[in-house]
Amino acid sequence: MTTFDSRNLLRPALAAALCLMGGSAAAADTCGGAPRLAVATPSGFCAGIIGQGFKFARGVQPMPDGSVLVVDLGGWQKNQGSVWRLTPGAGGFQKTLLMKKVDRPNGIVLGPDGLVYVGAIKRIFRFDPRDPEGTTKDVIGGNSGTPGLPGIGRHPLTAMRFDARGDLFVNVGSGSDHCEGKDGRAPDAAKPCPETTGANALGVLRKYTMQWPAGTVKRWEVHATGLRNSMALAVHPTTQALWQGENSRDAIQAAIKGLKNDNDLPHDELNLIEAKASYGWPYCYDNNVASPEYPDASCAAYRAPLRLLPAHAAPLGMTFYTGTMFPAQYRNSLIVGYHGYRAHGHRLVALLPDAQGAPLGKSIELIGDWGAKPDQPGGAPVDVKQGPDGAIYLVEDRSGRVVRLQYAAPATAAPRK
Numbered sequence: 001m002t003t004f005d006s007r008n009l010l011r012p013a014l015a016a017a018l019c020l021m022g023g024s025a026a027a028a029d030t031c032g033g034a035p036r037l038a039v040a041t042p043s044g045f046c047a048g049i050i051g052q053g054f055k056f057a058r059g060v061q062p063m064p065d066g067s068v069l070v071v072d073l074g075g076w077q078k079n080q081g082s083v084w085r086l087t088p089g090a091g092g093f094q095k096t097l098l099m100k101k102v103d104r105p106n107g108i109v110l111g112p113d114g115l116v117y118v119g120a121i122k123r124i125f126r127f128d129p130r131d132p133e134g135t136t137k138d139v140i141g142g143n144s145g146t147p148g149l150p151g152i153g154r155h156p157l158t159a160m161r162f163d164a165r166g167d168l169f170v171n172v173g174s175g176s177d178h179c180e181g182k183d184g185r186a187p188d189a190a191k192p193c194p195e196t197t198g199a200n201a202l203g204v205l206r207k208y209t210m211q212w213p214a215g216t217v218k219r220w221e222v223h224a225t226g227l228r229n230s231m232a233l234a235v236h237p238t239t240q241a242l243w244q245g246e247n248s249r250d251a252i253q254a255a256i257k258g259l260k261n262d263n264d265l266p267h268d269e270l271n272l273i274e275a276k277a278s279y280g281w282p283y284c285y286d287n288n289v290a291s292p293e294y295p296d297a298s299c300a301a302y303r304a305p306l307r308l309l310p311a312h313a314a315p316l317g318m319t320f321y322t323g324t325m326f327p328a329q330y331r332n333s334l335i336v337g338y339h340g341y342r343a344h345g346h347r348l349v350a351l352l353p354d355a356q357g358a359p360l361g362k363s364i365e366l367i368g369d370w371g372a373k374p375d376q377p378g379g380a381p382v383d384v385k386q387g388p389d390g391a392i393y394l395v396e397d398r399s400g401r402v403v404r405l406q407y408a409a410p411a412t413a414a415p416r417k
């Protein structure tokens with residue numbers, strides 16, 4: 001296996017990217033040298049389009065050398081996915097195809113070994129972007145020797161995050177919406193939801209204890225349960241706690257008499273993940289309210305969310321902000337992409353830290369009005385990452401764009417003499 005130390009990488013590409021950001025951010029039609037995205041941002045911020053033309057962009061990973069890797073799901077058919085590299089230069093970012101015919105890739109993260117880890121259906125593999133073909137190796141599933149991920153049902157895509165110890169947390173999404181049968185019938189309230197039990201339970205987070213420097217799996221276990229779909233995961237930079245953005249159920253109005261629609265119910269959730277805890281899906285929703293299909297559920301036995309997010313906001317990516325580019329109030333805030341196509345989606349928000357440093361403070365919209373102009377389709381952000389330059393990079397799967405959100409302090413008038 002080929003590895004690399006990011007401290008030894010040459011820096012010209014990053015220098016070029018920073019240069020692009022310097023002189024032209026004030027231009028009305030550009031943001032850091034890139035075409036400006038027609039959205040609303042707080043004063044001093046702007047969003048630029050650094051890549052486009054992707055079929056179904058789902059994952060983004062800024063690299064130490066200033067390049068940006070992009071995972072393109074390709075669609076819901078098998079083996080249509082790809083991985084790309086965007087390299088900055090004087091003429092903007094240039095696209096290079098690194099690999100193709102990947103089965104519905106979604107998650108991408110930079111590992112403790114400096115290699116890139118990609119989550120596909122039933123497997124996670126890694127590679128060195130300098131030599132993708134020669135270094136690709138299965139870590140989970142495939143020929144790794146570690147059993148593959150279920151990759152079935154309604155939520156088969158793979159999302160993941162490494163913690164500070166180098167262990168890997170992986171989403172195993174539920175196979176259904178609220179444990180309904182394949183025919184759509186309500187579940188049997190007298191029995192446990194069958195997909196939540198057994199060795200390959202769905203609706204859980206798995207923890208893979210890793211061996212370094214080999215980068216192999218030592219063992220794995222179910223870390224937390226009762227989580228419908230944990231596509232948004234982030235590790236707090238100070239406490240090292242794992243936070244999860246829960247994509248809550250749909251169609252609750254069909255089971256609640258008098259409820260016209262589910263536009264505002266149930267809420268999506270922000271959960272603090274603890275080992276062996278259960279978070280209530282499919283038995284409970286919101287702040288431990290019994291689901292209509294399970295009216296007698298003992299919801300007090302489950303962990304309630306620490307924060308309710310807007311209904312159907314669909315958090316699919318989030319990251320804690322540790323950079324210095326943004327104003328100081330954003331330090332250690334949780335930046336979340338709301339992917340949802342309904343009223344509460346298509347935006348990027350920052351959840352500011354409270355007095356204890358948890359992301360439970362004020363919510364500030366960093367990108368809004370995404371789709372307010374006729375020539376700008378509504379955004380559907382997925383993965384969200386911080387770059388080495390302190391900017392936020394995100395991918396958007398509706399128009400296939402890669403967006404960089406940056407801050408350039410407004411010019412101040414010179415004092416009068």
